[in-house]
Amino acid sequence: MLKTEEIQAFVHIVEAMTVTDAAERLGVAKSAVSRRLAELELQLGAELFHRTTRKLVLTETGQGFYNRCIRILADLEEAQHAVSQAHQELSGQLRVAAPLSFGVMHLGPAIIEFQKRHPKLNFDIDFNDRQIDLIQEGFDLGIRIAQLQDSSLMARKLATISSVICASPGYIKQFGVPATPAELTQHACLTYSYQANPTQWTFINNQGEEQTVKISRLMQANNGFFLGSAAIADLGILRLPRFIAYESIAKGELIPIMPDYRVAEVNAYAIYPPTRHLSQRVRQFIDFLAERFAGTPCWEKV
Numbered sequence: 001m002l003k004t005e006e007i008q009a010f011v012h013i014v015e016a017m018t019v020t021d022a023a024e025r026l027g028v029a030k031s032a033v034s035r036r037l038a039e040l041e042l043q044l045g046a047e048l049f050h051r052t053t054r055k056l057v058l059t060e061t062g063q064g065f066y067n068r069c070i071r072i073l074a075d076l077e078e079a080q081h082a083v084s085q086a087h088q089e090l091s092g093q094l095r096v097a098a099p100l101s102f103g104v105m106h107l108g109p110a111i112i113e114f115q116k117r118h119p120k121l122n123f124d125i126d127f128n129d130r131q132i133d134l135i136q137e138g139f140d141l142g143i144r145i146a147q148l149q150d151s152s153l154m155a156r157k158l159a160t161i162s163s164v165i166c167a168s169p170g171y172i173k174q175f176g177v178p179a180t181p182a183e184l185t186q187h188a189c190l191t192y193s194y195q196a197n198p199t200q201w202t203f204i205n206n207q208g209e210e211q212t213v214k215i216s217r218l219m220q221a222n223n224g225f226f227l228g229s230a231a232i233a234d235l236g237i238l239r240l241p242r243f244i245a246y247e248s249i250a251k252g253e254l255i256p257i258m259p260d261y262r263v264a265e266v267n268a269y270a271i272y273p274p275t276r277h278l279s280q281r282v283r284q285f286i287d288f289l290a291e292r293f294a295g296t297p298c299w300e301k302v
Helices: 004-016 019-026 030-044 060-086 100-117 169-175 181-186 224-232 242-251 280-292
Strands: 049-051 056-058 092-098 121-127 141-146 154-161 163-167 189-192 200-205 210-214 217-221 237-241 266-272
Touching (some): 004 060, 019 030, 056 060, 092 280, 100 141, 100 224, 100 280, 141 280, 154 280, 163 242, 181 200, 181 210, 224 237, 237 242
Parallel strands (some): 092 141, 189 217, 189 237
Antiparallel strands (some): 049 056, 141 266, 163 237, 200 210
């Protein structure tokens, strides 16, 4: 099995391009570095350098091995750093971007609890429904509710997000309820403006078949909590995430309709820029959120 000191010696030789300089960097005798290189090549059964009288030149095999070695050493350094930091108090700034309604209703209490556990942290939170460029705007992580597209960002699922078609008792008493998606064209509907096609609603029936209908829009807004209030005021039918609607459903202020049709689920994710050295405060906060939202969220139980 390869030894760490052999890998370190090899990497230093590559970077210094002479055994002598590598030995000086490591603070050991030249003979020790030469011996480690020889033992490494013996174990691998391959030459890592072309040797000339003046310098060492990596072989193709040596170049590939070097690329892997620097990743191994970086991982070892990261693991050591993570262990050494694990029992230290978290500190520094944590910039988080989150959708407004979900952020205030569900992420907010989690942030408050995490802040109490780690009082030296400095949270900077942007509650906003627009899609933020984390890298460009300098955020450590974001919470995104979506069907994620291919991206350079890393993602960890936190919770399932389902939606419900609902209306107030007052609206139902005055206008009745549609039995099928096609009948929505006869009703006033409230739409969320940040959706790709706000006036096109897609449903899945009990047989798993999809149907898309163009609804008749009465009002459009970029915040689901406001749209829920408008629906409670008898203004129209609404497709609303359960994490917003569940309390109003429990109180009887909104009533789910069209039980034979459902809306496709999405997920809530913690997303963050790819990095080999994710800070402990970001890592622990994501772990905390994943644990807090594990299982069936409260909003899905109503």
